[in-house]
Amino acid sequence: MSLSKPVTGSLLSAPTVLYMAVFFIVPSLILFAYSFWSAASYQVVPDFVLKNYLGSLTSPLFWKVTFNAISIGLWTATITLILAIPVAYYLVYVARSQTILYLILLTWFSSYLVRIYAWRTLLGTNGVLNTVLLQLGIIDHPVGAFLFSSFAVTITLVHIYLPFCILLVVASLSEIKRDLIDAARDLGTSSIGAFCKVIAPNAANGLIGAFMLTFILVAGDYVTPQMLGGSSGQTTGLLIADQFRKTGNWPLGAAQAFLMFLVSLAIYFALLTAGRMSGLVVHRPRKKKEA
Amino acid sequence: MKAPTPIIEIRDGKKSFGSFVALENINLSIHEGEILTLLGPSGCGKTTLMRLIAGFEGLTSGTLRVSGEDVAAVPPERRPVNMVFQRYALFPHLDVFENVAFGLKVKGLAKSEITERVKRMLHIVQLESLANRYIDELSGGQCQRVALARALVNEPKVLLLDEPLAALDLKIRQHMLAEMKRIHAETGATFIYVTHDQDEAMILSDRVVLMEKGRIVQIDRPEDMYARPKSLFAAKFLGETNLFETAVADSGAQGTVAKTASGIGFLSRNGVGHKTGDKVVVSIRPESFSFANNDEGSSQKTQGQVEDVVFIGSRSFYTVRLDDQAKVRIQVQRNGRVKPPEPGSRATIYWDADNVVMLPQA
Structure with missing residues (x-):
């Protein structure tokens, strides 16, 4: 006797659902509860206050670092996506090679921290970038601003998340057959026209997904801003981490985490709306085929 | 009397991919208005020959002329040919009307003209009632007709069909063959039809180009090729x-x-x-x-x-x-x-x- 579809489905998804329930949903709910508690001298007191939210929303520092995080996130995601699309296009439609994709993913085998330190070396006052610019005579004294800035954070995050973004774009382009490019060209578009008129609209959901995933990971990243951001490159992630690690104000950190979550959600919907209004993302209700 | 200029003329065509020779010694003249079939087993080079004519590939050596003009440097988007792809390659983000209108929109025609021509073409392929359906809401036979309409609405001199019926079941295939003959008569375009199915080739073609291992082995009317094969391969392949x-x-x-x-x-x-x-x-x-x-x-x-x-x-x-x-x-x-x-x-x-x-x- 075979199991019915719903039963098979539940059995197959049970381990993941259970794992996510225990290690994600429950902790998230606990965190959500925490966000209404209060903290006093490194002690968390069960309570119901809105001051964690209201305090953050009225705090200039919170908005400054949030703006920073969003700006770094948007810049990084934008640059990453722009760089990833041609590479992914090449991998999917021209080279059709898995080897190159593996080589790109190989960069993940190097430690995240090592790469951050490498960028410190490259961007520092005695770093490679400054040395080259000095030698070329473009600058006459080392520029300290390369390091410990949003610029340094962005350039490093692009480096770290580019392979990830390429992987996502490759996945979304792989669903679109090469035939469609040929068909578009056969009907009179150039190859760039074929990308804009046929590939991009069909891949739009995947591309927005790649952008948003990169954005969320980057906006929440707190290690790179901590190592390379300096005082001007602080982000919400770092602020939240500090509430948990340094000041011990868990309720405030929890509230800020949820605020950041809402901000990300808002940006996602803003992007989707923009995409639909520009006609790039086609939204249509999937009609059920009549049996 | 001087013969009219062939619509497509290939002289000493050769195409290789790296060390692999896909086509060799290709000499072929295609006349205006005929249905010509490129027939052969898979891997014989027939699809490559079609892609050469469409402009997706370039000849390694030899010449390819369209209406007497060498098109070596002309990209696919500027050739007066349109193609019906094997798996149709319809645009999933567009509905039937928009799919058919695609080529005309790219050309920048006036909206009223586009609407008129698309409607006329949808009438020819009998899909007027489905103009607002999306591709994933169509059956295989309907997709096939959208693909035909999308290519023919541009009034190409030559229509290339790459095994257009391969994905359909037998009954629809026979119906579509009759449709194709009717549409050919109605539009008067030159059809170049790629298939490995001898029955399709016999039913449809004015002339059959039989290919084997990258070479043309015989060009003849279907009945002549059947009755007077010139090689063992031709005798065995047809019938x-x-x-x-x-x-x-x-x-x-x-x-x-x-x-x-x-x-x-x-x-x-x-x-x-x-x-x-x-x-x-x-x-x-x-x-x-x-x-x-x-x-x-x-x-x-x-x-x-x-x-x-x-x-x-x-x-x-x-x-x-x-x-x-x-x-x-x-x-x-x-x-x-x-x-x-x-x-x-x-x-x-x-x-x-x-x-x-x-x-x-x-």
Whole structure:
């Protein structure tokens, strides 16, 4: 006797659902509860206050670092996506090679921290970038601003998340057959026209997904801003981490985490709306085929 | 009288991918308004030849002219040809109307003209009622017609069809073949049709280009290619046939006589240029054999034992084992005049010299 579809489905998804329930949903709910508690001298007191939210929303520092995080996130995601699309296009439609994709993913085998330190070396006052610019005579004294800035954070995050973004774009382009490019060209578009008129609209959901995933990971990243951001490159992630690690104000950190979550959600919907209004993302209700 | 300029002309065409030679010695002239089929087994280069004409590939050497003009440097978007892709390649983000309108929009035609032409084309392919459906809401046959309409609405000089019926089931395929002939008559475009299906090629084409291993082996009208194959490959690829290994015994004004090792003689009026002693393969179609001597005097005959009979409605297929153990397939049309032999009985089989084709050994 075979199991019915719903039963098979539940059995197959049970381990993941259970794992996510225990290690994600429950902790998230606990965190959500925490966000209404209060903290006093490194002690968390069960309570119901809105001051964690209201305090953050009225705090200039919170908005400054949030703006920073969003700006770094948007810049990084934008640059990453722009760089990833041609590479992914090449991998999917021209080279059709898995080897190159593996080589790109190989960069993940190097430690995240090592790469951050490498960028410190490259961007520092005695770093490679400054040395080259000095030698070329473009600058006459080392520029300290390369390091410990949003610029340094962005350039490093692009480096770290580019392979990830390429992987996502490759996945979304792989669903679109090469035939469609040929068909578009056969009907009179150039190859760039074929990308804009046929590939991009069909891949739009995947591309927005790649952008948003990169954005969320980057906006929440707190290690790179901590190592390379300096005082001007602080982000919400770092602020939240500090509430948990340094000041011990868990309720405030929890509230800020949820605020950041809402901000990300808002940006996602803003992007989707923009995409639909520009006609790039086609939204249509999937009609059920009549049996 | 000077022949009109062919719409497509390929001279000494060669295409290689790295060290792999996909096409070689391609010489082909395609006339305006004809339906030409590129027929051959998979891997014979027929799709590559079509993609060359469409502009997706370039010749390694040789020339390709469209209406007398060398198009080596012309990209696909600027060639007066349109293509129907094997798996249709319809745009999933657009509905039927927008799919068909795509090429006209790219050309920047006025909206009213686009609407008019798309509507007319949807009428021709009988899809007016589905204009606002998306592609994933269509059946295979409907997709096929959208693909045809999307290509034809641009009024191409040449329409390329890459195995357009391969993904459809038999019943729809036969219906679509008739549709295709009707649409061809209605539009007057030149059709170049790629297929590995001999039946499609026979039904549809004015001329068939038979290909094997990157070369053109024969260009002929379908009935001529069937009746007068020029090679063993052509005889075997188109339809069913009986083959006999023979050697030429005599060659004269009457025709050529070739004999099998066991002594069965075949007289052919089609074997030209064979010398006595040449090894040739004799090809005789199953329907060219008969159990009755229809044409006194000219018929040749041999004997064998009827082994098996398969009835297929109006026809029957007999397997006859000749006295030298060779098996022959014979197709007999049902009629009341001649009583066909019973399985197990001995029978005399007859054939006519006109239907004996002598082919060089492969």
